[in-house]
Structures are given as structure tokens and as C-alpha cells.
Amino acid sequence: MEILNYTEDHLGFRERIRSFFEKEVIPHVEEWEKSGITPKSIWKRMGQEGFLCTSVPKEYGGMGADFLYSLIVSEELIQTRHTGLAAPLHSDVVVPYITSFGSEELKRKYLPPCVSGDMISAIAMTEPNAGSDLASIQTTAVEDGKDVVINGQKTYISNGINCDLLIIAARDPSLSDPYSGMDLYVVEAGAKGFEKSKKLAKMGWQSQDTAELTFTDCRIPKENRLGYQGGGFLMLMEKLQQERLMVCIGAVAGAERMLQDTLRFCGERMDFGKPITKLHNNRFKIVEIATEVRLGRVFLDKLVADHMEGKSIVVDVSMAKFWTTEMAMRVADQCLELHGSYGYCEDNPMVRAWRDMRVLAIFAGTNEIMKGIAVKFMGL
Numbered sequence: 001m002e003i004l005n006y007t008e009d010h011l012g013f014r015e016r017i018r019s020f021f022e023k024e025v026i027p028h029v030e031e032w033e034k035s036g037i038t039p040k041s042i043w044k045r046m047g048q049e050g051f052l053c054t055s056v057p058k059e060y061g062g063m064g065a066d067f068l069y070s071l072i073v074s075e076e077l078i079q080t081r082h083t084g085l086a087a088p089l090h091s092d093v094v095v096p097y098i099t100s101f102g103s104e105e106l107k108r109k110y111l112p113p114c115v116s117g118d119m120i121s122a123i124a125m126t127e128p129n130a131g132s133d134l135a136s137i138q139t140t141a142v143e144d145g146k147d148v149v150i151n152g153q154k155t156y157i158s159n160g161i162n163c164d165l166l167i168i169a170a171r172d173p174s175l176s177d178p179y180s181g182m183d184l185y186v187v188e189a190g191a192k193g194f195e196k197s198k199k200l201a202k203m204g205w206q207s208q209d210t211a212e213l214t215f216t217d218c219r220i221p222k223e224n225r226l227g228y229q230g231g232g233f234l235m236l237m238e239k240l241q242q243e244r245l246m247v248c249i250g251a252v253a254g255a256e257r258m259l260q261d262t263l264r265f266c267g268e269r270m271d272f273g274k275p276i277t278k279l280h281n282n283r284f285k286i287v288e289i290a291t292e293v294r295l296g297r298v299f300l301d302k303l304v305a306d307h308m309e310g311k312s313i314v315v316d317v318s319m320a321k322f323w324t325t326e327m328a329m330r331v332a333d334q335c336l337e338l339h340g341s342y343g344y345c346e347d348n349p350m351v352r353a354w355r356d357m358r359v360l361a362i363f364a365g366t367n368e369i370m371k372g373i374a375v376k377f378m379g380l
Contacts, residue, residue: 010068017073025042026081042085043117048117056099056111056114060107060112061111068304075249081349082352093239094121122157125169135179140152140173147221148219148225151218155211158210164188166213167185167226168215169232170232183230185220187224194218200212204356241307251327252296254353262339293331296323299324318373321370325361
């Protein structure tokens with residue numbers, strides 16, 4: 001029995017976006033990997049085709065579509081064998097903060113260009129001395145008349161160079177409670193005092209622009225605050241469920257892709273006069289990999305179904321986030337080994353996949369944090 005119910009519209013959307021990626025993305029992946037960034041033009045093309053922010057309500061230019069469309073976009077992006085075009089981050093992690101917590105004025109101002117690809121978004125939580133522990137952030141936001149003045153530094157910000165729009169977490173320094181003093185603000189690129197100070201070189205995700213951002217007396221309107229004053233931490237907690245689910249999607253789809261590529265290679269590679277899939281040890285190893293990948297898919301699909309029903313799956317998605325990402329790393333390592341000496345050659349797509357999988361255990365809260373969440377809710 002299938003867990004997720006895809007309609008003809010879903011299937012047609014998948015065919016359309018797959019064709020788009022084959023023509024508009026895959027031929028340019030190597031170029032983007034070398035340049036360390038994806039051009040803004042591909043974002044606009046995705047927006048023109050209706051592939052960005054599919055959940056945004058129709059009155060703001062979106063499709064008002066269900067979460068399966070987000071799942072399809074993420075899965076098909078994995079098929080391009082690169083991770084630089086971080087559209088799921090934009091569409092399903094950052095923009096939902098504006099959809100859920102933005103004023104009507106902010107929604108009408110920012111949602112249409114996010115849907116069209118004219119604006120690329122990013123979210124800035126991590127700081128040099130504050131990672132998974134959001135309560136430790138030091139970036140400040142101080143009200144001054146009609147404005148808010150932001151000072152601080154953010155780092156490891158995905159889409160940091162390309163972003164036209166940023167959601168930043170900052171705290172009121174006059175309040176000692178780090179939770180009730182936290183707010184989220186919308187900041188446009190080009191705002192005085194907002195500097196994209198450094199593009200970071202990374203082991204993987206090489207075509208995805210990751211940056212350090214600096215805010216020096218950056219002045220924005222008070223109206224750019226999301227939600228109610230002091231509600232930033234609770235808003236982040238509410239949206240982390242979907243963010244972590246997006247990481248699970250990337251892990252499972254990535255593992256499936258690596259398995260498919262490895263099966264193809266092993267079926268064509270000859271050793272001792274026969275395909276290496278016929279070697280006893282390799283056959284057992286492939287079955288073990290396939291079993292883990294299948295378990296990950298069933299786990300993921302159940303969580304997606306629960307998420308679409310509006311259920312709170314904080315504990316389950318925390319468990320899934322650490323298990324699926326660690327599973328994807330195991331699959332990457334084992335698939336690379338099955339490629340033999342070719343698995344160590346830079347022109348092998350498995351090498352990029354091996355590097356790109358590693359960071360998923362760190363994204364959206366480290367896997368140790370995920371286990372800590374499960375421990376807490378299980379009463380251990």
C-alpha cells in the first residue's frame with residue numbers, strides 16, 4: 001500500500017520539472033560547481049515555470065499547493081547530482097516564515113517576488129559562537145524611533161551571497177531571558193550596514209553560496225519584524241519541524257540516487273569475467289544498502305503524510321533527521337567503495353555525492369541535538 005497519494009496533477013508536475021532540470025540545470029552543473037555559485041537567472045527561470053514557493057497562497061502569486069509539490073521539487077533536484085540550487089531552502093524553509101508570520105503588508109511586498117524568482121531568500125541564525133544553541137545568539141536588535149538597529153555577525157548562511165531577502169534572528173539586549181527577547185526580522189540586501197562579508201569555501205555543496213554576513217548599525221523599519229515582539233524563538237521552533245523534514249527528504253532521495261548509480265556501475269563493471277554484482281560479497285552489500293534505503297523511504301513517507309495532516313511530529317522527525325542523514329552517509333561510503341579505484345577519482349559523480357551528504361548531519365541542528373530532543377520527550 002502506498003503511503004502518499006499522488007494525483008495526476010502531481011505526476012504531471014514531476015514530469016514537467018524533471019524535463020526542465022534536464023534541459024536547464026544538468027548541462028550547467030559542472031560550470032556552477034567550478035564557479036562556486038548558481039546564477040540568479042536559473043532562479044528566475046524556475047519562478048517563471050512555477051517551481052518556486054509552491055505552497056504560497058494564490059493571492060500572493062503562488063499555487064497554494066500541498067506539501068507533495070515541495071517533496072517533488074526536492075527529489076527531482078537530487079536527480080541533477082548537485083546541491084547548489086538550494087530552492088527548497090528558499091521555498092520551504094525561509095519563505096514560510098513570511099507566509100505564516102508576516103503582516104499583510106510584508107506578504108504583499110515580498111511573497112510575489114519570492115514566487116517569481118526575482119528575490120532569493122536566506123535565513124540567518126548561526127553565528128561564530130552560536131550554532132544549534134539558538135539561545136546563545138549575540139546579534140542585537142534595538143528599537144530607535146520607527147526603526148530597528150541591528151548589530152552582529154552571522155555565518156554559514158546558505159544562499160548568503162545570492163540572497164536578496166534575509167530573515168535574521170536577533171535579540172533585545174535589554175532583556176536577560178534569551179528566549180523571550182528574540183525576534184525575527186526581514187532585511188533586504190542593500191540595506192545600509194548589511195554586508196555580505198565573505199563567501200566560504202566548503203568541502204561539499206560547492207555550487208551553493210555560503211557566506212558570512214555582517215550587520216553594523218543596520219537600520220530597518222520596525223514593521224519588518226515578523227509576528228509579535230519577543231516571539232522569535234517560538235516561531236523558529238514551530239518551523240523547525242518542516243526544515244528538518246526537508247533535510248530528511250534530501251538524505252533519502254540522495255541515498256536512492258547513489259544506490260541507483262552504483263547498481264548501474266556495478267552491472268557494467270567486469271571483474272573475473274563477470275559483472276561485479278555477481279560477486280558474492282558485493283551482492284550481499286548491495287542488498288544491505290538497498291534495505292536501509294527502503295527503510296528510510298517508508299519512514300520518510302509516513303512523516304510526510306503526518307506533516308500534511310498537521311500533526312506534531314517533533315520527536316519522530318528528530319529521530320528521522322539523525323537516522324536518515326547517518327544512513328545516507330553510510331550509503332555514500334559503501335557505494336564509493338563499490339566503485340573501487342574509480343571511487344577515488346574526481347570525475348566520478350559518487351565523489352561529489354559522498355562530500356555533499358556529510359553536511360546533512362549538521363544542517364538544521366546537529367544529530368546530537370536531534371537525539372537530545374528525543375531523549376527529552378521520551379522522559380529519559
